[in-house]
Amino acid sequence: MTTRSAAGPDPAEIYLDHAATTPVAPEAVAALGRGVALHGNPSSRHSAGQAAREAVDGARAAVARLLGCAHDGVVFTGGGSEAINLALLGTFAAAEWRGHLVTTRIEHAAVLGAAGAAATHGVAVTVVPPDPSGHVDPERIAEAIRPDTLLVSVMHANNETGAIQPVERITEIAHAAGALVHVDAVQTAGKLPIAPLRADLVSVSAHKFGGVKGVGALRVPAGHELTALIHGGGQESGYRAGTENVPGILAMAAAAEVAVTASADPVVRAHREHLRARLLAGLAELDGIRVHVDSRVMAETVSVAFPGVRGDTLADLLDLRGVHVSTGSACHAGSESPSHVLTAMGVPADLARSTVRFSFGSTTTEQAVVTAAEVTVDSVRGLRRSWGANPA
Amino acid sequence: MTTRSAAGPDPAEIYLDHAATTPVAPEAVAALGRGVALHGNPSSRHSAGQAAREAVDGARAAVARLLGCAHDGVVFTGGGSEAINLALLGTFAAAEWRGHLVTTRIEHAAVLGAAGAAATHGVAVTVVPPDPSGHVDPERIAEAIRPDTLLVSVMHANNETGAIQPVERITEIAHAAGALVHVDAVQTAGKLPIAPLRADLVSVSAHKFGGVKGVGALRVPAGHELTALIHGGGQESGYRAGTENVPGILAMAAAAEVAVTASADPVVRAHREHLRARLLAGLAELDGIRVHVDSRVMAETVSVAFPGVRGDTLADLLDLRGVHVSTGSACHAGSESPSHVLTAMGVPADLARSTVRFSFGSTTTEQAVVTAAEVTVDSVRGLRRSWGANPA
Amino acid sequence: MGRFSPTVVDHFTNPRNSGQVADASVRAFVGNPVCGDQILLTAAVADGVVTDIRFQAFGCSASLAVASLLTEVVKGKGLDEVAALDADRVVELAGGLTPDQRHVAGLAADVAHRLVDNFHQGVNDDDPISCGA
Amino acid sequence: MGRFSPTVVDHFTNPRNSGQVADASVRAFVGNPVCGDQILLTAAVADGVVTDIRFQAFGCSASLAVASLLTEVVKGKGLDEVAALDADRVVELAGGLTPDQRHVAGLAADVAHRLVDNFHQGVNDDDPISCGA
Ligand SMILES: Cc1ncc(COP(=O)(O)O)c(C=O)c1O
Ligand SMILES: Cc1ncc(COP(=O)(O)O)c(C=O)c1O
Ligand code: FES
Numbered sequence A, B: 001m002t003t004r005s006a007a008g009p010d011p012a013e014i015y016l017d018h019a020a021t022t023p024v025a026p027e028a029v030a031a032l033g034r035g036v037a038l039h040g041n042p043s044s045r046h047s048a049g050q051a052a053r054e055a056v057d058g059a060r061a062a063v064a065r066l067l068g069c070a071h072d073g074v075v076f077t078g079g080g081s082e083a084i085n086l087a088l089l090g091t092f093a094a095a096e097w098r099g100h101l102v103t104t105r106i107e108h109a110a111v112l113g114a115a116g117a118a119a120t121h122g123v124a125v126t127v128v129p130p131d132p133s134g135h136v137d138p139e140r141i142a143e144a145i146r147p148d149t150l151l152v153s154v155m156h157a158n159n160e161t162g163a164i165q166p167v168e169r170i171t172e173i174a175h176a177a178g179a180l181v182h183v184d185a186v187q188t189a190g191k192l193p194i195a196p197l198r199a200d201l202v203s204v205s206a207h208k209f210g211g212v213k214g215v216g217a218l219r220v221p222a223g224h225e226l227t228a229l230i231h232g233g234g235q236e237s238g239y240r241a242g243t244e245n246v247p248g249i250l251a252m253a254a255a256a257e258v259a260v261t262a263s264a265d266p267v268v269r270a271h272r273e274h275l276r277a278r279l280l281a282g283l284a285e286l287d288g289i290r291v292h293v294d295s296r297v298m299a300e301t302v303s304v305a306f307p308g309v310r311g312d313t314l315a316d317l318l319d320l321r322g323v324h325v326s327t328g329s330a331c332h333a334g335s336e337s338p339s340h341v342l343t344a345m346g347v348p349a350d351l352a353r354s355t356v357r358f359s360f361g362s363t364t365t366e367q368a369v370v371t372a373a374e375v376t377v378d379s380v381r382g383l384r385r386s387w388g389a390n391p392a
Numbered sequence C, D: 001m002g003r004f005s006p007t008v009v010d011h012f013t014n015p016r017n018s019g020q021v022a023d024a025s026v027r028a029f030v031g032n033p034v035c036g037d038q039i040l041l042t043a044a045v046a047d048g049v050v051t052d053i054r055f056q057a058f059g060c061s062a063s064l065a066v067a068s069l070l071t072e073v074v075k076g077k078g079l080d081e082v083a084a085l086d087a088d089r090v091v092e093l094a095g096g097l098t099p100d101q102r103h104v105a106g107l108a109a110d111v112a113h114r115l116v117d118n119f120h121q122g123v124n125d126d127d128p129i130s131c132g133a
């Protein structure tokens, strides 16, 4: 166990894996401490309990602003995956597992896993492929929708490539057809505006925007029929039983407030775009690299193939040189099969396997990105040399 | 939102609601801080991720010692209710909702709620009543078991009354009949030894023994067929998808180590018994009170009826005088119907409604208990006087 | 305790005029059939004015507080003024009640009205009758 | 990085003898069909002793490290000693490999054996042949 005492990465480290998880924001650390000090159970009627209840209510208001919904439209969960599973399985369970689900091949494992579980209950599932650009064509969604389609689930931006999906257009199409929409906004919350999304259900995960791991939230509209995954004491309006994660919820709210403010700031957005440009300019020294998605893309997420090296090998070498990046999504680290997202986009397996994802967050500096690009160029050259390939 | 900065109750407060939740142990606060500083995702292959992974593995070993199982038999969840729902619904989902569940009328809402959800999937459920003593008779369980009984779920000790259930005898009976056993050990973890339990599945919740809210664990034996509630990235051996709550898990492990050590200490156990005796001796000043369960009971949990007052009114008055107690379980606070546990024991509704629960934890001092008894005696007298009853 | 107004807390922790008036002119007893809470008022009335009043109550914290408050409000008032008290006014006097406490005000208004009615009709309640809350 | 032994980290970040021996006496090329990793060895052999050896490798971090390590271990050794190298010995020389890295040792042992065999048979590999790992 580490004995480091302060939050956040050590200064010699260049952490470019914010799409996997982010350091906890100082404001969130402070809120976590306040939450720990609230020792009562929010369900207890005494003042210690009521103090915890009021704090959770305050946090709910802040997260409601992030999600763009009424306070009582926020359901706190034990993470993004749980929020997603609740959205999909809860909706279909309430419909007694009747109806049809439309989703896409580039969704996160939580959506695809929940869709698979829904299928075992008898739900019909259509999984739409993306275009080679990494974007889902709304027309493909329109074609997939059937008269019995209950729910369409599409991510706001892809975690591996950063591709921003046309969720507003998809929502229009789905709503016109009488279907509900779930948007997995885990990657975009705190980076792109999600409050305006017209989707019915929206999932977020605190640790992706400066909160702590193991806390998420789902936007649930008034009147939506949803069956809980976790039954019991009636917390979260009956949608999620169990004593509330008071410190985690307070930290999520504090992180949301910081992130929402920052993401609305044009200077911050311009800085992120600048970081992306600097990284790509640095990497352009190398021959043959391929940026998987470079338009309609989050500035923060840069997915690049380096032909002639294995992506995991490159990530290991960068790690040993102090630069933390990932191969595709964190969940897939270590698994041998190439990314399901890149595969769905038609990227050949060897190119997919040579891919590394750089992702930025609020703590990323220009210097870090410039250094990371230099170290990457040098590392790719070294690996190509070991392989006897032209290192350029 | 409070601005108190240190963890734990304010010193003027007498907190006797540890069965609802406990202050976070200092060791757990420290571990939480270490967890927050581990900014990597345990699924990331870089060293920041691996450091988080190693910390979670270390915590898993500590929680395995609490639960008395192999490291890979520990599944971390987002709380006790989730662990319970995973145990029940996961087991029956894996059996394609065939088979029979035996449980009891005094279980926590999480068990009864999960049992209800299982029933909607077609599982046959038998709910056994307790004896008037508050204990489930193993013979009643034996009678309820059928050839198709897949699982028996009984709590280790009741959260409202403290009654310790004969779970070892019930496990023998169930195993002899070929059924699996789940024990809800949320109330006993860190107080009574749970590692020796021969049950197959055992649920615990961190915040009941000095950890933080929103973290739990389930003991799952090797080879047990269990379907996840939350599908996705394959974390927790595929039993619980989602980025791990690293700080919460580390805090749980630290709290478990402290609690396991303390609960094995005869001095600590004797002290808790002494606290119980002192409280009851103090309350004995009053006429007509009734201790709902006073044998085969946890020292920490004292459930007392005060005829002539409403329990919630007494709890409010104690709260205003700095003593925090609860009426039955925290989840039921504010609901008007009398406790399902006391009702199942045959306690008349008016006596059930006049009940208050005092519960102790590691921070409870003798002085606090003596003062609480005095304040309670005085408060009951005052309320009885308002009612024109003999206040004695 | 944020669930209660300061006035409710004050009367709850420090009730005024509990007990019974020794030679009461009238007694009124009302209960809420749903929650079981009950208030008994005994009062001395002279020249149409409540000269003394005491309460006994069994119930939730707010009901005890409101019973105590009621005695303070009513003492020295004319019976017509007491008859004019309604639930909204009780909520106001109590410094506000949360939605789930609000039926307490109905109980209090009912028992106040009953006191006036009983006095005019020359009857007394021995068992609680139901309030309309 | 806890996933790798210090020896593996050393050879991975600082590979020895990469490239090809100019006038190689023998070349051996082995690939793992499952993961696709490949090692090419070229060596100069004189009097039954490996006097010079270089590697080229494409693959996971451990495979690159082990390829580099192998050249250091083999250089100056007799062919019979090289033939005696087995996967367990490679694991040992690498300072330990985790279970999922272990097949790297098979790849390394295979390419070493192939080098000896090819030398004795006077053949050379141009395309990678599969290792038995
Ligand atoms: C016996 C028992 N089981 C389960 C639970 C649920 O635990 P949690 O609220 O942490 O989900 C509790 C406490 O709330 C409990 O006392
Ligand atoms: C797009 C997307 N959805 C869902 C998740 C799951 O979130 P969590 O790991 O917090 O459960 C993630 C990240 O892991 C993600 O990137
Ligand atoms: S709860 Fe009904 S009047 Fe008190």
Ligand code: FES
Binding pocket: D032, D035, D036, D037, D059, D060, D061, D062, D063, D103, D104, D107
């Ligand atoms: S992954 Fe197979 S040898 Fe490297």
